[in-house]
Amino acid sequence: MKEQKVKLWTGQFVTIVLTTFIFFLCLMSLTAGFPVFETALTGSSSKGGFMTTFFMLGAILTRPFIGVLVHKIDIKVTMLFTLTFVIVTLFLSIGRESFTLLVIIRIFQGVSFGIITTLLATVATQILPQKRFGEGIGYFGMATSLGTSLAPMLALTLIHATSFNGLLLVTIGFAIICFIGSFFVRDTHAMTAIDSHQIKGSLVSYMFDKKAFLPTFLVMLFYITFGGIVNFIDGLGHEAHIEDHISSFFLVTAIAMIVIRPFSGRIFDRLGHKFLILPAAVFGLIGLFLLSITESTLLLVVAAGFYGLAYGVIQPTLQAWAVSRVSADKKGTANAMTLSCMDLGMAIGAASLGTVADKMNFHKMFGASSVLIVLLIVIYAIYTFGRARKAHMQAQEEAV
The missing domain is CATH 1.20.1250.20 (MFS general substrate transporter like domains)
Known part of the structure; x- marks a missing residue:
């Protein structure tokens, strides 16, 4: 008797893949757009580069902690709260020219990026069937890679066709779509919760x-x-x-x-x-x-x-x-x-x-x-x- 193929494209997996693609397209567009805007504003390419550096720094410093906490939190609630925060930072960016303020905003956006992307990746790896795990991760990875690779093209096109504020408005729309998509993510608190007796080692051991x-x-x-x-x-x-x-x-x-x-x-x-x-x-x-x-x-x-x-x-x-x-x-x-x-x-x-x-x-x-x-x-x-x-x-x- 022929073994039945395990289903990969469940409604939950489709939601995760699409939300991941749109979220990467949203914030990676800003990673390309902010340096262009700041360089044009100040005439300093180094200040433009700081827009990316501080964004990445916020994400890098956040991920080890969220990697531990992901087993203790309600992922849906955390995603909704974090995406609300992202939308607020995007609105705060419109019309701003203060370098210090924009750096602070980029740090907060980097923290949000670190949280959301780690949560999405964790949910994806937990819902994938083991027999099609590599294939599923391939499609999930395609969502992140496509978002990352298409974002610079989108950002440059929008900035040249409209303005940096035009790019911000489009990314606000993307963030709102992700917010709506988060409502369709299952409440994964029970799925990710780890009993205390299962955890061996220090907190640091769960960061690395x-x-x-x-x-x-x-x-x-x-x-x-x-x-x-x-x-x-x-x-x-x-x-x-x-x-x-x-x-x-x-x-x-x-x-x-x-x-x-x-x-x-x-x-x-x-x-x-x-x-x-x-x-x-x-x-x-x-x-x-x-x-x-x-x-x-x-x-x-x-x-x-x-x-x-x-x-x-x-x-x-x-x-x-x-x-x-x-x-x-x-x-x-x-x-x-x-x-x-x-x-x-x-x-x-x-x-x-x-x-x-x-x-x-x-x-x-x-x-x-x-x-x-x-x-x-x-x-x-x-x-x-x-x-x-x-x-x-x-x-x-x-x-x-």
């Missing part, structure tokens, strides 16, 4: 789990390169005299992610991460190399395709790997670590690769960033082959 360290560290390495792309692809366009077509990079990247995600998720469920990470990393390496020599729109599009395939596989696969390595009561911790490393990678990429670009140029900067992919490949290969060798030796000892 060493079992999730390797995949989350690799996520950070990859996102440093993505941080370089989000912040400096426009500079590359001007340098290569293809600035009118630079937004096509994000569009092609998004298409590549949509194409690859369903396949990569199924491969993870059947064969594991070892058949995904290395090929995807090679694609990312090719994409960055092509960017380093890009002088035409065609080469830009090809580079976007390769990098999009890498992005579409690496982030969700490493997240699924991190979550699968920890115990049930540490899923929130693993998700928080993954998302924090994504934010940390983007923050490091914006700062460090910007310095490289100042000393060299944007083409050479993208070439230099490919070293991070090489490092990712080396670390993962050492781990994988080391595990294989250990398993082989154990098998030989048992045979004797």
Whole structure:
């Protein structure tokens, strides 16, 4: 008798995926828009960069704590309260020009981003059927990646077509949609509650789990390169005299992610991460190399395709790997670590690769960033082959 396929696309999962996509589109649009607005207002690119730095800092510092508290709180109520706060901060941003006030607003928005994204990721990992876990995480990861990759294109388009306040009004609309979507999230307090006798170790141990360290560290390495792309692809366009077509990079990247995600998720469920990470990393390496020599729109599009395939596989696969390595009561911790490393990678990429670009140029900067992919490949290969060798030796000892 043929085994019945476990249902993946439940109403709850659809709600989580759509809410995640819209929320990432909302706040990541501001991550691209605030630096443009502040730089134009003050003439200081460093002040523009602070808009992203403080946002990421707020998210990074929040996630370890929410990763622990997610097991003790009512997720629906927390989401509704936090999204209300986000909407208030968006309204407060309209027409404001004070650098200090905007920095404070960005910190609060970063804290909210850290809370909401961790809650959504935790609910997603808890409601997914185990037999289709990798596939489900792939689709969830696609929501985060699409929101992140399409947001800069949306932000720049709206700012140029209307104004920064126009962008803020659109993001307020997105936040309201997410608020409405939160009403359809099940009350997950009972589902996430952990009895006190189940929790072993200190509070700090629930902020960090060493079992999730390797995949989350690799996520950070990859996102440093993505941080370089989000912040400096426009500079590359001007340098290569293809600035009118630079937004096509994000569009092609998004298409590549949509194409690859369903396949990569199924491969993870059947064969594991070892058949995904290395090929995807090679694609990312090719994409960055092509960017380093890009002088035409065609080469830009090809580079976007390769990098999009890498992005579409690496982030969700490493997240699924991190979550699968920890115990049930540490899923929130693993998700928080993954998302924090994504934010940390983007923050490091914006700062460090910007310095490289100042000393060299944007083409050479993208070439230099490919070293991070090489490092990712080396670390993962050492781990994988080391595990294989250990398993082989154990098998030989048992045979004797």
